[in-house]
Amino acid sequence: MRLRHTRAVGTAAVAVLLLSLVTACGGGGFQSEDGSDASGGATGTVRMLVNITPNLTKNYWRDLVAPFEKANPGIKVEIEAPTSSDGAVDTTLPQLLAAGSPPDVVEGSHSNKVVPYLRDLSDQSWATSAPMADAQRLDGHLYDVSIGQQAQSLIFYNKTAFIKAGITDEPTTMKELTADMAKLKNAGYLPMQTAGEWVTEAQFMQLFVPTLTTSDPDWYLQAAKGKRSLATDLGPAATQYKSWIDKGYIDKNALGTKYADGETDFLSGKSALYPMGCWFVAAEHAAKKDFEVGVFAAPQMTNPSTPSLSVTPGSNYRIFKGSKHQAADAKLVQFLTTDKAAVESQLKQDTSYRTGYPYQLSPLSDEVQKLLDDAADGHQAIMGGGEYQMPAGFEDEEGKQIQSLYTGGSPSTAMKNVDAWLKAQPK
Structure with a gap:
C-alpha cells in the first residue's frame, strides 16, 4: 500500500x-x-x-x-x-x-x-x-x-542515463546524489522526476526521513506524538530540496504534473531518477521501454551507513x-x-x-526484495499505521509547505509552519 x-x-x-x-x-x-x-x-x-x-x-x-x-x-x-x-x-x-x-x-x-x-x-x-x-x-x-509490507524510501533510476552521465556507482550519501544529478543534467536528462498532488510530500519524506530513522527507528512514532521538531530534524533536508529546484535538478513546473504522468515521463526516458514506493515495480514490469531500471535505498544526508527503509502495511x-x-x-x-x-x-x-x-515478477522486484532483506535486521522504520501515523491532515499541510518551495518559499519557514500546525492539533 x-x-x-x-x-x-x-x-x-x-x-x-x-x-x-x-x-x-x-x-x-x-x-x-x-x-x-x-x-x-x-x-x-x-x-x-x-x-x-x-x-x-x-x-x-x-x-x-x-x-x-x-x-x-x-x-x-x-x-x-x-x-x-x-x-x-x-x-x-x-x-x-x-x-x-x-x-x-x-x-x-x-x-x-x-x-x-x-x-x-x-x-x-x-x-x-x-x-x-x-x-x-x-x-x-x-x-x-x-x-x-511496502518499502517507501526507494529511488529508481535509468541505467542508460547513468552510463551516459558517466556514473559508475549508486550514490550512498545525499552529497553524492546531488553530484550525480549535476552529471545527469549535463547529459541531457531531467535529473529527478516528481509531480504535484500527493507525490511532492511523499517523495520528500521518502528521500530524507531515512537519515533520521537510521539512528532512531521510532522517529515516526515520536513525531506523531509531537516529541520531535520538524524544523530541526528536516530543516536541512528542506534546504537541500530547495537547492535541487533552484539548480533545475527538479522541474520547477512539476506541481502541474499528475502522479500517473510523472510515472509515464520516467518510463519514457525523459528523467533519470524516480523516488517512489515499491508498488512502482509492477508498473515498470508492464511498461515498454528501451532501458533497464535499477533501484537503491534513499541515501543518508551524511554518512554512507546502511540506511533505514521506511515500511508501511x-x-x-x-x-x-x-x-x-x-x-x-x-x-x-x-x-x-x-x-x-x-x-x-x-x-x-x-x-x-x-x-x-x-513470487517471481522481475529482476527489479528481486532487487527490492534484497533491499528489504538487508534492512530487516534493525534497519526498518515503521510508518503509516496505528501509533506510527501522523495526525490526520499532516500530509496535506506538509505537502502545501513543500510545494511552497517551488514558488519561492523559504525552507526554514516551511518547516516551522508544519511544526506550528502539529502543535495546534489536539493531543
Whole structure:
C-alpha cells in the first residue's frame, strides 16, 4: 500500500457523525456480540471501497474476489471506486459517512478520523497474526489487517542515463546524489522526476526521513506524538530540496504534473531518477521501454551507513462496525489476507512483500526484495499505521509547505509552519 493523504473533517461534522454512529450502533444495533450479521449467517452484499490505480483496476479487484464469491454463493462483493476529486480512499470516506452510506469494508484507508466507525479485530486470530499487526494497533486495539509490507524510501533510476552521465556507482550519501544529478543534467536528462498532488510530500519524506530513522527507528512514532521538531530534524533536508529546484535538478513546473504522468515521463526516458514506493515495480514490469531500471535505498544526508527503509502495511483492510453483514465482511477480509493465492496475487499486483510468500515478477522486484532483506535486521522504520501515523491532515499541510518551495518559499519557514500546525492539533 502506498502513502495515503488524509483530509481533516470539521469538528462539528465529526461530532454529528459520531452521534449518528452511537445512535446506529447502540439501541438495536447492526451486529451481535459474536460479530455475525442479523440473519446469523455469512450472507449478503459486501460493499468494498478500494484504491483504483494503473495496477489496481476495477477488473483486477473483481477477478480477485471471484473465487471467494464462488466458494461463498450467499455473498456478493460489490467493488466501489473512490468518488472524491483526488481519487483517494481517505478523502472519499468522510463524504460517504456524511451521506450515511459508508462501505462495509475498505482497502487502503489510514485515516484515524474513521477509527470510531471501525470494528475492533483484536479477538480474531487471523487478524492478529497478519503482517505488522502489532505496529498497527491503536491504544491496544487492532482495526487493520494487512497482506504484507511496502518499502517507501526507494529511488529508481535509468541505467542508460547513468552510463551516459558517466556514473559508475549508486550514490550512498545525499552529497553524492546531488553530484550525480549535476552529471545527469549535463547529459541531457531531467535529473529527478516528481509531480504535484500527493507525490511532492511523499517523495520528500521518502528521500530524507531515512537519515533520521537510521539512528532512531521510532522517529515516526515520536513525531506523531509531537516529541520531535520538524524544523530541526528536516530543516536541512528542506534546504537541500530547495537547492535541487533552484539548480533545475527538479522541474520547477512539476506541481502541474499528475502522479500517473510523472510515472509515464520516467518510463519514457525523459528523467533519470524516480523516488517512489515499491508498488512502482509492477508498473515498470508492464511498461515498454528501451532501458533497464535499477533501484537503491534513499541515501543518508551524511554518512554512507546502511540506511533505514521506511515500511508501511501493504493493502490493509478495515471493517465498518455499522455494516449489516459482519460475518460476510469478516469472511471476505480473512480470505483476502490469508488465502495463499489471493495474498500472492495482491503482493505481485501492487508489489508488496511478505515472508513466506515469494513470487517471481522481475529482476527489479528481486532487487527490492534484497533491499528489504538487508534492512530487516534493525534497519526498518515503521510508518503509516496505528501509533506510527501522523495526525490526520499532516500530509496535506506538509505537502502545501513543500510545494511552497517551488514558488519561492523559504525552507526554514516551511518547516516551522508544519511544526506550528502539529502543535495546534489536539493531543
